[in-house]
Amino acid sequence: GAVVSQHPSWVICKSGTSVKIECRSLDFQATTMFWYRQFPKQSLMLMATSNEGSKATYEQGVEKDKFLINHASLTLSTLTVTSAHPEDSSFYICSARRDRGGEQYFGPGTRLTVT
Amino acid sequence: AQSVTQPDIHITVSEGASLELRCNYSYGATPYLFWYVQSPGQGLQLLLKYFSGDTLVQGIKGFEAEFKRSQSSFNLRKPSVHWSDAAEYFCAVGAGGGATNKLIFGTGTLLAVQP
Numbered sequence: 001g002a003v004v005s006q007h008p009s010w011v012i013c014k015s016g017t018s019v020k021i022e023c024r025s026l027d028f029q030a031t032t033m034f035w036y037r038q039f040p041k042q043s044l045m046l047m048a049t050s051n052e053g054s055k056a057t058y059e060q061g062v063e064k065d066k067f068l069i070n071h072a073s074l075t076l077s078t079l080t081v082t083s084a085h086p087e088d089s090s091f092y093i094c095s096a097r098r099d100r101g102g103e104q105y106f107g108p109g110t111r112l113t114v115t
Numbered sequence: 116a117q118s119v120t121q122p123d124i125h126i127t128v129s130e131g132a133s134l135e136l137r138c139n140y141s142y143g144a145t146p147y148l149f150w151y152v153q154s155p156g157q158g159l160q161l162l163l164k165y166f167s168g169d170t171l172v173q174g175i176k177g178f179e180a181e182f183k184r185s186q187s188s189f190n191l192r193k194p195s196v197h198w199s200d201a202a203e204y205f206c207a208v209g210a211g212g213g214a215t216n217k218l219i220f221g222t223g224t225l226l227a228v229q230p
Contacts (some may be wrong), residue, residue, distance in 0.1 A: 004158060034218075041124070043205065043220040044159075093158070097215060104215050106151075106158035 003027055004096050006107035013084055013114055021079045021110045023094030029074035030096035034104060035067075038091040050077055084114040117142045117210045121221035128196050129229045136191040136224050138180075138206030147209030148189040149218065150180055154202045162204075165189060166214060176200070201228045 003026040013019045023033055032051050036044040048064075050056035050071035058064045066088075068080040077096075081088050091111050095104040120139045128134050140146055147166050151159040163174025170182040180191045189206060203223045211217030 009156075041222070043119075043222045044218075046217060046219075049217070095159075100216075101214050103161055103164075104218065106160075108156055108158045 002103075002105045004094065004105045004107040006092075006094055006110050008110060009108065010111040011113070013112070015085055015114055016083055018080055018082045019084055019112060021081075021092055021094075021112070023077045023079070023096065023107055025075045025096040025105070028096075028098055028105075030077075031074065031099055032097045033071055033077035034095045034097070035069060035077075035079050036093040036095070038093060038109070040091075044093060047079075081112065084112070086114045088112065089114045117208055117219050119206050119208050119219055119221035121204075121206055121224050123224045124222070125225045125227070127227040127229060130198050131195050134191075134193045134196045134200070134226070136204050136206075136226070138189045138191065138221060139187050140189060140206070140208045141187065142208050142210065146189075147214040148180075148182060149207040149209065150174065150178070150189070150191045151205045151207060151220075152176075152202045153205060153223070159205065162191070164214075196226075196228055198228045198230065201226055 005024045007022045035047045038044045047062045048056045048058045050069050056069035071077040093109040095106045097104050118141045149164045150162040153159045162178045163172045165172045165182045203225045205223045206221045207218045
């Protein structure tokens with residue numbers, strides 16, 4: 001158990017459009033989900049933390065109006081990149097955690113390319 | 116500020132040889148330390164973690180790591196590498212007031228295994 005999926009696995013969009021990425025915990029309920037961004041040859045950088053039913057907490061430097069996070073249920077969180085620009089092209093990874101102090105289980109990631 | 120350094124960007128070892136991946140951390144309090152492995156198309160998988168107690172931690176897939184407070188290190192080791200171990204390895208420290216509230220990752224070490 002403890003499987004996290006992401007959809008889509010890769011997406012190409014045009015500059016100025018918005019794209020939504022889904023993160024699902026398939027076999028457990030996740031009270032907390034995390035969104036990371038990974039640039040090539042760099043580490044994962046935490047973007048935001050979301051608890052089910054609450055507003056997401058964004059890390060310093062992450063634009064909350066650009067990266068909209070919704071954690072509407074205990075098994076689904078979405079990240080919407082609004083008005084995407086080429087510099088938003090990256091690998092986005094989510095993770096989910098059952099409860100405070102528990103392990104984070106990671107999804108396989110979504111490759112976003114903005115043209 | 117908390118940080119994790121993985122000095123080796125890329126390591127190549129022969130199958131059957133021993134392996135040590137280096138990780139140094141900077142953290143004010145007692146750290147929560149993790150090693151993850153990332154294979155293409157798959158999410159990060161937890162290999163092992165250190166919270167407290169015995170400084171030599173055993174993990175999955177035959178990996179172990181040793182916490183050395185005096186050196187601020189948490190190096191990952193395996194006595195005999197298998198071809199399937201080729202992947203990217205990330206060291207992380209748990210920050211944010213809890214073991215898994217906020218993970219700070221190193222830049223990763225890409226392991227190649229020669230036959």
